[in-house]
């Protein structure tokens with residue numbers, strides 16, 4: 001009797017699985033949904049940012065239904081460079097983010113490194129507050145492999161941040177350092193080779209764009225920062241069949257482009273007048289299509305403004321929500 005029941009249950013499982021595959025449901029269920037929060041630059045020096053944008057961001061992310069698989073803060077997170085209370089700002093920031101319902105992660109930006117070089121805090125403090133073991137790391141979510149890279153590392157060799165406060169050095173391959181960067185390169189090459197899943201990259205620096213992509217970019221020209229042919233660009237292109245998106249911050253403006261087979265996204269900054277905007281991303285691993293939903297929703301493409309835009313194929317999000325029984329857009 002028991003054996004008959006087991007056979008019946010197994011038959012039912014196979015039947016339902018086959019039905020779902022034929023109906024296209026399996027593909028939809030594998031779609032990933034995550035949130036990226038662009039440069040927050042949260043600091044106690046400007047109380048409105050700590051008490052305004054970050055709590056608002058947390059509150060609005062927590063209202064998303066369905067919830068994102070994770071939330072990524074993509075660098076230049078908390079504490080102004082000149083702020084002697086940078087460590088306290090970081091702790092306050094993380095305390096707020098602990099209220100997120102979804103797990104959250106951090107990508108390191110240049111302003112994390114600069115604070116160390118100005119002795120506002122130590123690397124140990126940054127690692128402890130943001131729960132990092134290393135400046136780069138990876139993890140798996142469903143059918144995806146998430147790689148988080150340190151894009152500022154090439155800017156500084158021994159001190160890692162030792163050039164902060166001075167003019168930024170021109171990077172050329174012969175100037176790109178040394179042990180830390182080499183260690184990251186070796187790790188990344190091994191890590192991306194070892195996975196069979198689709199890969200999503202997070203890196204603070206704008207690897208995928210050139211200065212002429214937007215005349216309103218902040219900071220120095222990208223080609224000086226990471227010249228064409230740099231390690232990251234070459235490795236992304238060599239793995240274009242696996243990589244379904246490279247997400248970047250730093251430039252504070254939203255933009256995307258496909259270059260040499262790799263799709264790069266610039267995420268708008270979430271500090272100050274942005275009012276705490278963020279991007280919700282949906283990627284279908286089978287179709288390799290995506291949709292970026294801006295919160296608040298905006299579709300205008302004036303490059304002058306720092307507004308996060310919604311773009312891509314909205315059917316990816318709608319199908320995902322439909323399968324989860326959600327009818328409203330958040």
Ligand SMILES: [Fe+2]
Nearest residue numbers: 076109110250
């Ligand atoms: Fe930055």
